[in-house]
Amino acid sequence: MQANALDTIGTFNAADKALFEKEVKIRHVDKGEVLLREGMVANSLFFNVNGAAFQYSLSPSGAENITGLYMANEWFYNPSSLAAQTPSHSFIAAYVDSIVLELSIQSIHTLIYKSAAFFQFNSLIAQPTTGAYFFDNTLTPIQKYAYILEHRPALLQVFPLKMIAAYLKITPETLSRVREKLARAD
Amino acid sequence: MQANALDTIGTFNAADKALFEKEVKIRHVDKGEVLLREGMVANSLFFNVNGAAFQYSLSPSGAENITGLYMANEWFYNPSSLAAQTPSHSFIAAYVDSIVLELSIQSIHTLIYKSAAFFQFNSLIAQPTTGAYFFDNTLTPIQKYAYILEHRPALLQVFPLKMIAAYLKITPETLSRVREKLARAD
DNA sequence: GTGGCTGCTTGATCAGAATCAAGAAATATT
DNA sequence: AATATTTCTTGATTCTGATCAAGCAGCCAC
Numbered sequence: 001m002q003a004n005a006l007d008t009i010g011t012f013n014a015a016d017k018a019l020f021e022k023e024v025k026i027r028h029v030d031k032g033e034v035l036l037r038e039g040m041v042a043n044s045l046f047f048n049v050n051g052a053a054f055q056y057s058l059s060p061s062g063a064e065n066i067t068g069l070y071m072a073n074e075w076f077y078n079p080s081s082l083a084a085q086t087p088s089h090s091f092i093a094a095y096v097d098s099i100v101l102e103l104s105i106q107s108i109h110t111l112i113y114k115s116a117a118f119f120q121f122n123s124l125i126a127q128p129t130t131g132a133y134f135f136d137n138t139l140t141p142i143q144k145y146a147y148i149l150e151h152r153p154a155l156l157q158v159f160p161l162k163m164i165a166a167y168l169k170i171t172p173e174t175l176s177r178v179r180e181k182l183a184r185a186d
Numbered sequence: 187m188q189a190n191a192l193d194t195i196g197t198f199n200a201a202d203k204a205l206f207e208k209e210v211k212i213r214h215v216d217k218g219e220v221l222l223r224e225g226m227v228a229n230s231l232f233f234n235v236n237g238a239a240f241q242y243s244l245s246p247s248g249a250e251n252i253t254g255l256y257m258a259n260e261w262f263y264n265p266s267s268l269a270a271q272t273p274s275h276s277f278i279a280a281y282v283d284s285i286v287l288e289l290s291i292q293s294i295h296t297l298i299y300k301s302a303a304f305f306q307f308n309s310l311i312a313q314p315t316t317g318a319y320f321f322d323n324t325l326t327p328i329q330k331y332a333y334i335l336e337h338r339p340a341l342l343q344v345f346p347l348k349m350i351a352a353y354l355k356i357t358p359e360t361l362s363r364v365r366e367k368l369a370r371a372d
Numbered sequence: 373g374t375g376g377c378t379g380c381t382t383g384a385t386c387a388g389a390a391t392c393a394a395g396a397a398a399t400a401t402t
Numbered sequence: 403a404a405t406a407t408t409t410c411t412t413g414a415t416t417c418t419g420a421t422c423a424a425g426c427a428g429c430c431a432c
Contacts (some may be wrong), residue, residue: 017244066326083308083309084309085309111412122269122311123269123270123271125308137354138251140418140419141418141419160378160379160380161379161380162378162379162380169324170420171419171420171421172379172380172381173380173381173382173419173420173421174418174420175380176380176381176382177381177382177419180381180382183430206383213374326388326389327388327389346408346409346410347409347410348408348409348410356389356390357389357391358409358410358411359389359390359410359411359412360388360389360390361410362410362411362412363389363411363412364412366411366412
């Protein structure tokens with residue numbers, strides 16, 4: 001299962017994969033378990049082997065602001081906290097019981113030291129996590145939902161529409177109407 | 187002038203600065219000159235010594251979509267093209283005659299090889315360029331403009347309001363009304 | 373089962389920003 | 403200097419999505 005995680009990043013040979021398996025930790029996390037807490041400095045990347053996880057921040061009013069929804073075979077982490085080593089503004093938690101891989105920064109440094117192939121992690125760390133920044137304010141609610149249907153339909157099997165709506169920065173009412181409209185159009 | 191560029195990234199000793207000065211190229215660019223063209227793979231970071239630059243992409247309809255405005259003493263580049271070594275979707279051009287420093291990826295690798303201090307460039311590359319991602323769709327036009335007034339007022343001295351509006355993803359009419367409203371409030 | 377909670381839908385209203393339109397001011401060109 | 407072009411402002415209208423409100427369905431606990 002660890003090989004999957006590497007395959008999503010680039011090409012690695014058998015020796016690299018063996019090095020990786022020695023560094024990575026396999027964690028069984030319970031529904032609701034927190035992997036990164038607001039105020040902590042992110043020290044690891046995570047890879048979702050199976051299950052589901054989500055990232056969110058709390059607004060002053062206490063509302064959950066969802067910034068990421070993660071399915072199987074996706075890496076997830078807080079890029080800004082990790083890269084700049086500053087306290088996280090967000091939480092990352094498992095949404096259902098999950099198996100995740102955890103790879104610390106120290107491990108990445110060790111891996112890069114042992115094999116140049118692991119430089120490929122730089123481009124992973126440099127990129128915003130899955131889909132999160134696709135949703136700038138130029139997209140309409142229909143386009144946002146169409147993007148989910150097109151690229152990440154599995155989200156709809158796992159997360160309630162309420163959370164999808166929060167992730168897309170639209171209200172549940174608007175999402176409901178968008179779905180009705182698209183269903184009618186088919 | 188090269189030292190300024192390093193100071194914005196972290197702490198470097200005299201030997202590091204000397205190494206840096208040997209790698210960096212000083213370029214005099216004319217108004218309108220293109221530093222990165224759509225379709226090319228970004229190979230350099232730029233630092234604006236003086237002048238002004240901007241980043242933009244062309245939508246299918248041909249409209250200019252401004253994604254970055256850069257002033258003196260700011261680094262600018264295309265993070266996604268640079269990190270992933272994929273073709274750029276955007277252009278970077280000088281807005282006025284400018285002096286910029288250019289630092290290639292190869293130079294960064296050379297510098298890192300010669301001094302561990304240059305690892306600090308990783309966190310620069312990993313971060314979205316100045317202010318660009320502050321404008322997610324949770325901010326109102328007033329908040330967006332207030333952010334500019336607070337953090338980057340110099341933009342207003344150099345770029346026409348039309349471009350500021352495009353950068354903020356609002357119409358020029360809305361920007362004009364926001365300015366009128368804030369001026370009245372003072 | 374009944375009651376209560378949560379998630380989802382549907383309707384009515386409201387507000388904010390885009391669009392459409394015109395004119396004024398500033399800048400560039402000749 | 404005169405004209406042309408671009409930028410900025412102001413007004414009227416429209417439209418999209420948020421908000422407010424109510425009702426329904428599914429699910430859990432008791």
